[in-house]
Amino acid sequence: xxxxxxxxxxxxxxxxxxxxxxxxxxxxxxxxxxxxxxxxxxxxxxxxxxxxxxxxx
Amino acid sequence: xxxxxxxxxxxxxxxxxxxxxxxxxxxxxxxxxxxxxxxxxxxxxxxxxxxxxxxxxxxxxxxxxxxxxxxxxxxxxxxxxxxxxxxxxxxxxxxxxxxxxxxxxxxxxxxxxxxxxxxxxxxxxxxxxxxxxxxxxxxxxxxxxxxxxxxxxxxxxxxxxxxxxxxxxxxxxxxxxxxxxxxxxxxxxxxxxxxxxxxxxxxxxxxxxxxxxxxxxxxxxxxxxxxxxxxxxxxxxxxxxxxxxxxxxxxxxxxxxxxxxxxxxxxxxxxxxxxxxxxxxxxxxxxxxxxxxxxxxxxxxxxxxxxxxxxxxxxxxxxxxxxxxxxxxxxxxxxxxxxxxxxxxxxxxxxxxxxxxxxxxxxxxxxxxxxxxxxxxxxxxxxxxxxxxxxxxxxxxx
Amino acid sequence: xxxxxxxxxxxxxxxxxxxxxxxxxxxxxxxxxxxxxxxxxxxxxxxxxxxxxxxxxxxxxxxxxxxxxxxxxxxxxxxxxxxxxxxxxxxxxxxxxxxxxxxxxxxxxxxxxxxxxxxxxxxxxxxxxxxxxxxxxxxxxxxxxxxxxxxxxxxxxxxxxxxxxxxxxxxxxxxxxxxxxxxxxxxxxxxxxxxxxxxxxxxxxxxxxxxxxxxxxxxxxxxxxxxxxxxxxxxxxxxxxxxxxxxxxxxxxxxxxxxxxxxxxxxxxxxxxxxxxxxxxxxxxxx
Numbered sequence: 001x002x003x004x005x006x007x008x009x010x011x012x013x014x015x016x017x018x019x020x021x022x023x024x025x026x027x028x029x030x031x032x033x034x035x036x037x038x039x040x041x042x043x044x045x046x047x048x049x050x051x052x053x054x055x056x057x
Numbered sequence: 058x059x060x061x062x063x064x065x066x067x068x069x070x071x072x073x074x075x076x077x078x079x080x081x082x083x084x085x086x087x088x089x090x091x092x093x094x095x096x097x098x099x100x101x102x103x104x105x106x107x108x109x110x111x112x113x114x115x116x117x118x119x120x121x122x123x124x125x126x127x128x129x130x131x132x133x134x135x136x137x138x139x140x141x142x143x144x145x146x147x148x149x150x151x152x153x154x155x156x157x158x159x160x161x162x163x164x165x166x167x168x169x170x171x172x173x174x175x176x177x178x179x180x181x182x183x184x185x186x187x188x189x190x191x192x193x194x195x196x197x198x199x200x201x202x203x204x205x206x207x208x209x210x211x212x213x214x215x216x217x218x219x220x221x222x223x224x225x226x227x228x229x230x231x232x233x234x235x236x237x238x239x240x241x242x243x244x245x246x247x248x249x250x251x252x253x254x255x256x257x258x259x260x261x262x263x264x265x266x267x268x269x270x271x272x273x274x275x276x277x278x279x280x281x282x283x284x285x286x287x288x289x290x291x292x293x294x295x296x297x298x299x300x301x302x303x304x305x306x307x308x309x310x311x312x313x314x315x316x317x318x319x320x321x322x323x324x325x326x327x328x329x330x331x332x333x334x335x336x337x338x339x340x341x342x343x344x345x346x347x348x349x350x351x352x353x354x355x356x357x358x359x360x361x362x363x364x365x366x367x368x369x370x371x372x373x374x375x376x377x378x379x380x381x382x383x384x385x386x387x388x389x390x391x392x393x394x395x396x397x398x399x400x401x402x403x404x405x406x407x408x409x410x411x412x413x414x415x416x417x418x419x420x421x422x423x424x425x426x427x428x429x430x431x432x433x434x435x436x437x438x439x440x441x442x443x444x445x446x447x448x449x450x451x452x453x454x455x
Numbered sequence: 456x457x458x459x460x461x462x463x464x465x466x467x468x469x470x471x472x473x474x475x476x477x478x479x480x481x482x483x484x485x486x487x488x489x490x491x492x493x494x495x496x497x498x499x500x501x502x503x504x505x506x507x508x509x510x511x512x513x514x515x516x517x518x519x520x521x522x523x524x525x526x527x528x529x530x531x532x533x534x535x536x537x538x539x540x541x542x543x544x545x546x547x548x549x550x551x552x553x554x555x556x557x558x559x560x561x562x563x564x565x566x567x568x569x570x571x572x573x574x575x576x577x578x579x580x581x582x583x584x585x586x587x588x589x590x591x592x593x594x595x596x597x598x599x600x601x602x603x604x605x606x607x608x609x610x611x612x613x614x615x616x617x618x619x620x621x622x623x624x625x626x627x628x629x630x631x632x633x634x635x636x637x638x639x640x641x642x643x644x645x646x647x648x649x650x651x652x653x654x655x656x657x658x659x660x661x662x663x664x665x666x667x668x669x670x671x672x673x674x675x676x677x678x679x680x681x682x683x684x685x686x687x688x689x690x691x692x693x694x695x696x697x698x699x700x701x702x703x704x705x706x707x708x709x710x711x712x713x714x715x716x717x718x719x720x721x722x723x724x725x726x727x728x729x730x731x732x733x734x735x736x737x738x739x740x741x742x
Contacts, residue, residue, distance in 0.1 A: 012348050019347060023340045030336055034329050034382055113600030120526070120597050148551065151716050153723045184583020184598060184605040191563040197580045198564070203698050205562035206584050206705060240665035250711045258706055266697040267556045267590040270689055282701055 071230055078448050093436035100433025103426045104181065112184065115426035121414050126423035127182040129409035129430055134402050135175025136211075137285070140293025142168025142218060142301075143254035144330075156419055157323055159453035161266040161317040163304065164297055165443065166451055169218040172429055176211050181430065186319045203263045210257030217250035229449040259286040265408055273412035275354055278345045281408070287341060288401055291334040294327050295374075295397035302391055308446060316453040325382055327391045331397065332378035336429040340369050359415065366407060370400025467705035473478055480552065482572030482662075483617065483627060484671035486642040487546055488535065488649070489683065490656060491633040494519060501628030502531045502548075505613060519544075527597040530610040530623060538678040545683045546625070546634070549574060549595045549610035550663060551671030554693030557587035557596055557609075566596070566607070571669050572639070573612035581607055592667055592689050612671070641669060646673055668693025 107115045118125045145164045148154050180186045191197050192205055193212065199205045220242055227236035262285030269277055278284070305312060305320055354360050377393035380386065410421055423431075443450060496513040503510040509528035511518060519535040526532075526546070530546035555574050557566045565581035568574050576596075583605055598606035613623040621627070626634040633644065643664065647659045650657045660675035667689050674680070681687045 010352060015347050016344060019340065019344055027336065030333070030379065034332060034379055036383060109603055111599070111601045111603055111605060118598075118600060120524070120588070121594070123598060124590035140561040147716070150719045151723070153720070153725070177586075182584075184585065184607075185578075185581055186583070188563065188582035190581055191582060199562040201559045201695065201702070202586070203702065204560065204584065206702065208562060248713045248716045248720070251716055252709055256658065256708060256710065259701075263698055263701045264586065264589070265591075266701065267560060267694045269694075269697060270592050270686060271589075279697070335487075438691075 073184070074230065080448060089439070093440065094428060097436055099274050100430045103430055107181065107426075107430075112182070115424065115430075117421055117424045117427065119419065119421065121419065122410065122421035123415045124409055124413070125182070125421060126410070126427045126431060129177055129406055131175045131178035131434055132182075133170050133405040133409055135178070136260065136261060136290045137289045137401050137405060138296040138398060139168045139171035140254065140258060140289035141177070141297040143251045144290055144293050145297065146221065147246045147251050150244060151251070154326075156319070156326060159313075159319065160297065160323060161302055162222070162255075162451045162453075163446070164299075165218060165222050166225075166445060167300055169215070169222050170438050170442055172211065172215040172218060174434050174441075176215070178431075178434050182198070195286070203260055205264070207257050207264065210260060214250055214253040214257060217253060220246045221250065225408060225449050225451060243301075251382050254289075255286060258289040259283060261285055262408075268413065271414050272408060273359055273415040274349065274351060275346075275359060276408050276412040278349060280341070280345050284338070284345075287334060287338045287403060291331045291338065291397060292401035294331040294334070295394040295401075298324055298327050298331075298390065298394040299398055304446075304452075306340060308452060311446060312452045313454040321387065324387060324390060325385070326376045328393070329382045331394070332375055332382060334398070335371055335375035335378065337398050342367055342371070359412065362407075362411075365401050367401065369401055370396055374382040374400065422434075467737075476589075476613050481638045481640055482551075482671055483637065484551065484572060484639040484673060485612075485623065486635040486637070486646055486675070488633050488635070488671045488675045489543055489545050489556045490675065490677045491631045492533070492544035492546065493631055494535055494542070495630060496533050497628040497630060497736055498546055498625035498634065499529060499531055499533060500611075501624040503529060504524075505616065505624035506530060506611075509607075523662075525595065525609075527599045527608045530608065530638070534684060536683040538674050540677050543676065543678060543683050544547050545676075545685075548625075548672070549612070550593055550666075551610075551612055552667055553669040553671070554667075554695050556590040556592060556667070556694035559695035559698065560588070560590035569614065571614075571617060573614045573617065574609075574612045576607050576609060580604055581731060583607075590694065592686070592694060607616070639673070642673055646675055649675060665691040667691070668696075 103115050112118055116125055116127070127159040128381050145161055147158055149157050180189065183189060192199060192208055216279050220239065224236045224239045224243070227233075227239055259282035264278065265272060265277070265281055301320065301324065305317065309317070355364070374393040374396040377389050377396070381388075381390035381393060458502060475505070485557045496511070496518075499511055500513060502508070503634055508530065511529065519533070521533050522536075523532045531546060533544055533546050536543045536545060536734075551574050555568050558564075558568045560566070560586070561581075562580060563580040566587050567575065567577065568734075583598070585596075585598055585607075587607065588594070588598060595609050597608045599608065613621070613625075616623060620637045628635040635645065637645075643661070646661045646664075650659060650661065656677060657675055658677065658679055660676075660680065661734055662671040662676070662680050662685055668691065674685070676683055679687075
């Protein structure tokens with residue numbers, strides 16, 4: 001219990017940054033996935049009936 | 058706007074109106090009534106024994122498990138799943154995304170009732186409930202306690218939710234002036250309400266900070282307040298999807314055509330929000346796992362149970378939400394919503410009951426009386442919800 | 456030149472909390488030397504008699520056969536542990552932490568750390584939420600689950616007796632000087648003296664010196680403490696510290712977040728761009 005030796009309190013920091021990096025990359029991919037095909041649909045729809053594009057409610 | 062300014066004949070009119078509204082409408086012998094009425098009656102009998110013979114007479118609580126199902130499910134989980142109210146208030150009133158306006162009132166109502174009933178269920182669990190007034194009236198402020206903070210935030214936030222919902226009540230009672238005044242309060246109340254929500258959702262997590270040696274290290278971390286806050290966001294969103302689907306079936310005659318059509322669009326938006334929040338939450342969990350260097354714990358039975366929660370009820374529904382949004386598969390989204398709700402329930406039970414005192418031999422299981430009373434609370438809440446939505450204009454009529 | 460003078464004379468004392476002329480009252484505690492305990496359980500009887508709790512029949516109940524815990528009926532119990540150095544008897548009760556988790560958890564100050572040291576419970580304030588039981592690292596507070604008006608039961612170090620100038624009942628009843636009552640500072644000196652002068656008799660550790668920030672009750676043992684029912688994984692940080700940062704950050708969040716939300720609300724105002732018939736509504740306006 002009482003010993004004096006070095007403890008690296010930032011041991012996991014390197015791994016944490018790797019995780020962060022993968023989060024940012026995967027996050028970009030997820031956002032692209034979530035908003036992917038809808039945008040194409042919307043674009044096609046906008047072209048086909050430009051008068052009725054906005055459906056307020 | 059005080060009551061003194063309202064003439065007495067107005068009050069008499071309202072009393073008559075209220076009594077008239079109190080009368081039941083529609084059929085009596087619905088399947089819901091047939092199931093719920095006996096449960097409520099049995100629950101009342103159980104509560105009689107609870108208040109005369111003590112908690113031990115009806116619950117399986119023990120010295121090792123001072124918090125049981127009434128706290129772990131009713132209060133902890135009920136409050137987390139009522140998080141939809143503040144999330145939607147943020148989206149509609151702060152971000153002004155009008156798409157979700159049509160489901161806002163019903164979500165606020167759900168949140169308000171959840172707070173009244175589920176944090177009200179706390180009264181059943183307190184050993185000396187008549188002293189609940191102590192931390193409020195100030196003869197003993199224990200401001201050193203996380204629970205003091207949570208209690209006050211519960212109280213203030215329930216008030217805020219009531220104010221947010223009050224224009225609908227004023228409209229129902231035909232108090233036009235009051236309704237206008239209450240409506241003008243909305244933005245301020247909403248902003249205060251969101252702030253209060255952030256803190257008591259995380260505060261419920263902070264309650265377990267001092268239980269460090271008792272909660273299994275896979276579920277304990279100093280970030281538990283943050284986890285509770287974030288999980289209340291997607292838990293709340295999933296609950297809005299779930300409740301929205303239920304009420305659009307059950308109360309379809311009360312919902313306007315236009316709202317009915319936009320419902321799918323709303324679900325897609327909510328599911329997208331839930332997917333992103335859960336993605337972030339998953340990385341929080343991964344980071345905390347790594348930061349705590351908990352590698353060796355995974356290959357134990359507790360580790361597998363942890364993986365069931367984290368993979369099965371966070372990561373899988375997250376992917377299901379994303380898949381459902383991209384491919385417009387509403388069945389997948391609804392299944393994911395149910396799984397997410399179950400996941401939040403599971404997480405709260407794990408922290409509060411299952412992984413709490415995990416080394417103890419005599420584990421806690423809720424007694425049938427505890428389950429019945431919990432069911433009773435849920436049923437009474439649904440009764441009140443039904444009474445309100447059939448009388449006030451909660452659902453959008455457009 | 457001025458700075459040099461200051462540096463030579465040391466850093467000026469900027470202690471903003473006023474120094475009190477009279478030193479604060481020091482905490483009292485009890486030193487438990489488990490090597491002296493013979494397991495007679497006189498302390499159990501004396502405790503229950505002083506606190507009018509359930510008095511155990513120490514002659515006939517064979518309670519030492521199994522490891523017990525304190526209960527809603529008894530504030531203190533003695534356990535027997537079989538170790539490599541023969542049987543060791545350990546008295547268990549509330550340790551009266553220097554910074555008690557139970558008192559920090561109590562939202563009505565029913566659980567109170569008195570300035571003399573004992574942690575007491577006030578039934579007129581307690582609402583029975585049992586959060587103290589969740590928070591206590593030693594699982595000491597016990598709840599009466601039977602009865603409509605339950606109490607939280609735990610050792611109070613005989614607070615009433617202390618105020619009359621007496622010692623706690625268990626200390627007075629102990630026939631072998633296992634228990635020694637006094638100020639914690641003095642008890643630490645005695646405990647250290649015993650450990651240093653008999654290094655073969657005691658393990659080189661005083662339980663309660665630093666555990667959970669230090670406790671009022673101190674324990675000496677001939678075998679490592681995890682062999683005689685003590686948790687050695689509790690750390691030396693006072694438990695209220697775990698919630699301190701959270702509690703302190705609350706006002707900061709509550710000052711800042713509303714302003715942020717209001718700013719967002721103003722930034723998203725598109726009154727001039729989107730007309731009402733296109734779906735624009737004022738915040739708060741009914742649909």
